[in-house]
Amino acid sequence: MKQFIAFVDKEFRHIIRDSRTLLIIIGLPVVEILLFGFAINMEVQNIRVAFYDPVPDDFTTDIAERIKNNSYFTFQGYMQTMNDMEEALRKDKLDLAIVFQHNFQEDMVNSGSAAVQLIANSSDPNRGNISASYASAIIFGYQQEQTELTEVPFQILTENRMIYNPQMKSSYMFVPGIMGLVLMIICTIMTSVSIVREKERGTMEVLLASPLKQGTMIFAKTIPYMVISFIDFVIILLLSYFVMGVPVNGSQILLSLVAIIYISLTLTYGLTVSTLVDKQVNAVIFSAITAMIPVLMLSGMIFPVENMPVLLRAISTIVPARWFIDAVRKVMIQGQGLFVIWKELLILIGMTLFLLGVTIIKTKKRLE
């Protein structure tokens, strides 16, 4: 035990001595959570809109005026020809082009129907779709007013309530995701690189020759990193609460427990990586490609897992961040307790034990 403490102490000194690295490890996650927490936003805003209206009349100018004044749209002007319109769309200067038919007002009054065309730049399907639906809603509202028939019979109204996130803030969804991503990257690179570095330099063999059992030794090596990562987590949590206004509705203790389990998992993964490669470059490459894109794409951080094809949903179950993000959202935002997230916790613990087993077997083999 005394040896163990001495060893942990040595590792701590190693890390604290290198103040520049320490600053980077603690500073970067803080900057990242601030940048992403405020900037990442799914909302569709500033829709650049232009009109093509060869023969303007009262109705078309009214509709155009309404769309211009709507805060979602940024008015780009009237186009003179359809060709100009096409060009502006191609050059990505427009998100939505609105084309009115000739004799719009006349047709609407006389034949009871007039047409308007919405040409959406749908290279981004989400943006295209939503731009068009905002414009449709405004035009539809205008039509309702023109009909002067305020009361439509047999109407069923819906009263909508948004649960857990009434203001529909994007940060509620993204903050847990960013936590999962940043911790995964930091912890994996931190452990894998520092251990591979010792391997590269040969100092690892010296350590392994010490009387300490190698399992204990590796455990001791990860403890300082565990402390640093937990400090990272606490800072991130405080920033999201005080600066970004994301609530912490559940128990802080449970949330910390989730974080500690996840941090152990990612540190263990770093250890596993360190047994698979023998160069620092490769440790970084390996950690980066296995920690970054899978977490970004398959954890539900940005894209909901439920919408993915079956095969990808299956792959996503082995991405640890998926379970972490799920659990954090449930505890932090929905205020749930242990009974709801026990499955996620068990999976995370199971993954940690599995990776630990692989690491121990791999290390033993190398020594024999």
Added chain:
Amino acid sequence: MKTLKFLVEKEFKQMFRNPLIPKLIILYPIMVLLIFPWAVSFEIKNIKIDVVDHSKSSYSKRLTDKIDASKYFILNDTPLDYKAAMLNMDNGETDMIIEIPASFDRDIIKSRTSSLGVAVNSVNGTLGLLGSNYIMQIVNDFSSELRSELVYTIPPESRENMLRRPKIDIITQNKFNPELDYKNFMIPGFMVLLLTLICGILPALNIVMEKENGTIQQINVTPVKRYHFILAKLIPFWIVGLIVMIISVTTAYMLYGLWPMGGVIAILFSSIVFILSISGLGLIISNYSSTMQQASFLVMFFILILILLGGMFTPVSSMPVWAQLIAAVNPFSYLTKTFRMIYLNGSNITDVWMNLISLVIIAIVLNGWAVISYKKR
């Protein structure tokens, strides 16, 4: 010139001595493009829904069936009260709750207007918004069905009025991606992501590796010029990046039939400029770091910022002004925009030249900085 040639040769030899690198360059792009585009979709389907039916009438049953039949919803449960449904939502078993009041059918027949309670889990804002929109559509459909069935119950004069309402036909056309296929939108983004990872991480570790191994001292004592040294570091990544691009473009064509409508030359040309700027950034990081651990943290930090604030996943136009300013100096953002325009909008090189000029400026600044920050000590 001769010095440069030798230095480049040295760099290539060093790079390919590591067996992971050829695999990374060839297999990684194929793997990423094969798997990850499928994960991307904002189309919300299979929303789990609970219906709390206090009315238990024929109308409420019809509405429930209609919701169940919709492709957007899966009827999870029909609990007896709202509390039970809320418990389901807390446990994550359901995403939405519809509450039909006891007087639902009476209201429809007598007062002709009735209301429903809709509650939706909006932690994911998109799900919250679209889920309630879909329900509104279904309910509107249902009420127009009722209207045509029950129209005989209202006095003829208002009936007349109801049928002769002027209407605006809204015709929506989705240009550049008529099937609204998210893969088409994301694949050009993934290409930029691959270039950023490979041509950003490798240079960032390069010089600092020489520092750790001590080989940088050997270079420092030779008469090699600073810009020769940096140029010799850049050229191999340039070639590596081009190989990555050629593999990516081919893979995208073979797997998804996606071919740059604005011309493959435009794609390769803009990649060349981009690779220079991103490798320059990597070299700067490498110059300033003293250990590989530092370099790897810094490069991952910058790459994450480039990607997440670069408009690949979430639109730059929705970001706050300061984040849009970051995007204005972000090479990732320029190349993603350019690739998407060339691939989807069919823009040619003259349509995107503004983006290219910005990339050139960024590349010059970053590489100039890389030369200056490399100090021969």
